[in-house]
Amino acid sequence: MVYEPVGCIWAGLSPGCSDSTAVISTFALFAVEGLANHFATKHGSTYIPRHWAFKVSPASMLPPHRLAARRSFQFFACTLEDIPLSAIESFSRTSKISCSIEGCGDLVPNTSDSIEACTRRTFTPRENQRTTRMTQSQPLRFPSPNREALDRNASTATIEAEKPQSTLLLPRLLRPKTPDEKLWTPGDGSLHRVPGHGCFAGYGYLDGSQEETDIALIKQPKTRLVTNEQLVAEVKGIYAGLVMVESKCIEVINAQSSQIDAKLNDEQWQALIALHRTLLHEYHDFFLASQHPSASPVLRRLASKYAMPARMWRHGIYSFLELLRNRLPMSLEHMLTFIYLAYSMMTLLYxxxxxxxxxxIECLGDLGRYRMAIEDCDIWDREVWTSISRHWYSKASDRAPTTGRLYHHLAILARPNPLQQLFYYTKSLCVPIPFTSARESIMTLLEPFLDSSHTQPMRQMPVDRSFVKAHGILFSGRCKDDFQLAVEEFVGDLDKHIGRTTRRWMESGYYIAISNCCALLNYGKEHNIIYQNICSQRVEEATDIDVVESNQSLGETFERALHLSQETYKIVLRRFADPNVLPFFHTVLVFTYHLTFFPNAMATIDKTFPWKLVSLSLNSLLLPYLHYERIQSERFPWPEMDVQRPLPEDFAMKGLLWVDKYFPIDWFSNERIDDEKYFEVASMTEERKERILWLGCRIAGVGRCLTYDESIHQFGVVPEFETEIEVLENNATDMDMFGVSEV
Structure with missing residues (x-):
């Protein structure tokens, strides 16, 4: 709001108003009357009674001393909302304004008395000054509004100034009072606000031809209910028109798709846009009618029965967008126009x-991705639409975490972060509803890392390049001779990389852990032993499968994936005093905890898993911990404040095949966490440590590999996995407290 002075008061000017229209506050309206009375009686200014609206030119905005010198009051046009009577009463009792004329200093009396006195006083224009002619108007009271009378009075009023101005009469305003000089009392039901229009809403007015009447309470207008029969007839009519327009759209799109070389002019593109706009409007009307609150359940199910949302997207939006995309760059402007049109329609339906x-939500994400993909000139616009599309896909994945298609879309938007792209691609294949098309899309990420002739961008870190290349070899089966070299490069740079990136590696940690776990499932291929176990509905079924498969070779791909995972564990888990590796540790233990429910699947990894290193890491977290009953309990360790705030890696693991036995059912029910779900706060470190210790106790409870002594509160391993740990140079000091010798 921009504020300009009006006399001694301030009125708010709306930036979009034309002809200098001002919205004057309640304070300003009453103060104007009081000041006018004061100037007229003491300073000789001509008082021009006005109604709630005043019309002048911008040049008439003058400071108070110049207003007095010119002997006139000029104000801007105002438009007011309804003013509560209690606010008017409060103002009339307390408001007093001092005169700003130099040397005066008088206080303007109570505005209620000033306004009432002004209506009884006749002001005669002085000689050699501007004159004002007005028709006599009756004092205002508060019956029902009479707009015709107001218009009639307004047409008879004229204001003469030095230059010709428009004529206007606005009658004086009086606020009604109860016998005890109050605007309103709780027991008085005669005074009630009545519907009106604009600044006249809530009040009644009288002119010379109108009689004073009592105000009665107006009941709520009756609502005419829509019957189900009427809705059925409406839906039938809408659907008939919808099918006709839909058929025309399909016919036109098919005809244009077959003519690849045909060029359309602007008028033809606009006609196609208008045709599809009509179809979208028909679908909108159909959804509103079929989903009306008065509609029967049968009528509500029609949209789902006939797949109306999918039809709208396919025939009303997607087909036309693909036609526009194939005709780029000539169709760029028209494609932008239609994307904005479709986006606004989808937000309306949302x-x-x-x-x-x-x-x-998913359609909005798709439209944002289209808009992002065609933006080549403005990098800022491209980033904005990437963020918009990512927001919608992330929101959709929270509502449908088991749908792999959404993670595939997020992987596309994750460019140019290869580690995050690998995480989303692999996750899209290892959820209950995998997106098999991601097996083709992921090669667009992996191909540059597999092709030795391709020059890698310098902005990618060497440790990320070697890690993605190792997964590319596992996924594609190509360049197998380079796998060991890629793993050695990765683990050789990993420890220093963690030390340099510090807290930034917390996010990379659970990306790497989840990608390695997906590799152990052979990226969701059905012949994988662990995948068969996890996807089984019952543990007994899984055991039968394992017995058959345990006599066969695990496969070269599984052995390579297991080697990559174990080498990563040996580097990361040695950083005992580093809280930045805890998200990685937490994610690995969740996967291991789930395998404990499938003994034969667990047997595929326990021989090479670094159990001794895990026990030492758990003991390092136990040193400052005191609430042993929480980690020993079978109950999931909820936060002590009983406000669930999932960890960032919780959202990353949400929907995966191996987390259904870990998270409580309502763990992700906090809807207030949306875009900030991957934001790490300091308080999460202690909660993460407690969760890791709880998982350690659950795994130790199986008694197969890990042990936990409740009397001394120490983790250990079974004799089979007792080994000496080779300690990294940076962590030798941390290992001294555990009495572990170096090899």
Whole structure:
């Protein structure tokens, strides 16, 4: 708001107003009357009674001393909302304004008395000054509004100034009072606000031809209910028109798709946009009618029965967008126009038809991705639309965490971060509803790392390049001779890389851990032993499968994936005093904890898993911990404040095949966490440590590899896995407290 002075008061000017229209506050309206009375009686200014609206030119905005010199008051046009009577009463009792004329200093009396006195006083224009002619108007009271009378009075008023101005009469305003000089009392039901228009809403007015009447309470207008029969007829009519327009859209798109070389002019593109806009409007009307609150359950199910949301997206948006995309760059402007049109329609459906909210969210993400993909000139716009699309896909994945298609879309938007892309691609293949098309899309990420002739961008860190290359070899089966070299490069740079990036590696840690776990599942291939176990509905079924498969070779790909995982564990878990590796440790233990429910699947990794290193890491977390009953309990360790705030890696693991036995059912029910779900706060470190210790106790409870002594509160391993740990140079000091010798 921009504020300009009006006399001794301030009025707020709206930036978008034309002809200098001001919205004057309640304070300003009453103060104007009081000041006008004061100037007229003491300083000789001509008082021009006005109504709630005043019309002048911008040049008439003058400071108070110049207003007095010119002997006139000029104000801007105002438009007011309804003013509560209690606010008017409060103002009339307390408001007093001092005169700003130099040397005066008088206080303007109570505005209630000033306004009432002004209506009884006749002001005669002085000689050699501007004159004002007004028709006589009756004092205002508060019956129902009479707009015709107001218009009639306004048409008879004229104001003469030095230059010709428009004529206007606005009658004086009086606020009604109860016998005890109060605007309103709790027991008085005669005074009630009545509907009106604009600044006249809530008050009544009288002119010379109108009689004073009592105000009666107006009941709420009756609402005419829509019957189900009417809705059925409406839906039938809408659907008939919808099918006709839809058929025309399909016909036109098919005809244009077959003519690849055909060029359309602007008028033809605009006609196609208008045709598809009509189709979208028909679908919108259909959804509003079929999902009306008065609709029967059968009518509500029609949209789902006939797949109306999918049809709208396919025939109303997607087909036309693909046609526009294939005609780029000539169709760029028209494609932008249609994307904005479709995006606004989807946001409208998202707000008005919540029954298909999940579909609208994903459609909004798709439209944002289209808009991002065609932006080549403005990098800022591209980043903005990437963020918008990522927001919608992330929101959709929170509502449908087991749908791999959404993670595939997020992987595309994760460019140019290869580690994050690998995480999303592998996750899209290792959820209950995998997106098999991701097996082709992931090669666009892996191909540059597998092709030795391809020059890698310098902005990618060497440790990330070697890690993605190792997974590329595992996934594609190509360049197998380079696998060991890639692993050695990765683990050789990993420890120093963690030390340099510090807290930034917390996010990279759970990306690496989840990608390695997906590799152990052979990226969701059905013949994998662990994948078969996890996807089984019952443990007994999984055991039968394991017995058959245990006599066969685990496969070269599985052995390589297991080697990559174990080498990563040996580097990361040695950083005992580093809280930045805890997200990685937490993610690995969640995967291991789930395998304890499938003994034969557990047998595929326990021989090479660094159990001794895990026990030492757990003991390092136990040193300052005191609430042993929480980690020894079978109950999931909820935060002590009983406010669930999932950890960032919780959201990253959400929906994966191996987390259904870990998270409580309502763990992700906090809807207030949206875009900040991957934000790390300091308080999460202690909660993460407690969760890791709880998982350690659960794994030790199986008694197969890890042990936990409740009397001395120490973790250990079974004799089979007792080994000496080779300690990294940076962590030798941390290992002294555990009495572990170096090899």
């Amino acid at each position: 707000e008005t038809v919540p029954a298909f909210e999940d579909i609208w």
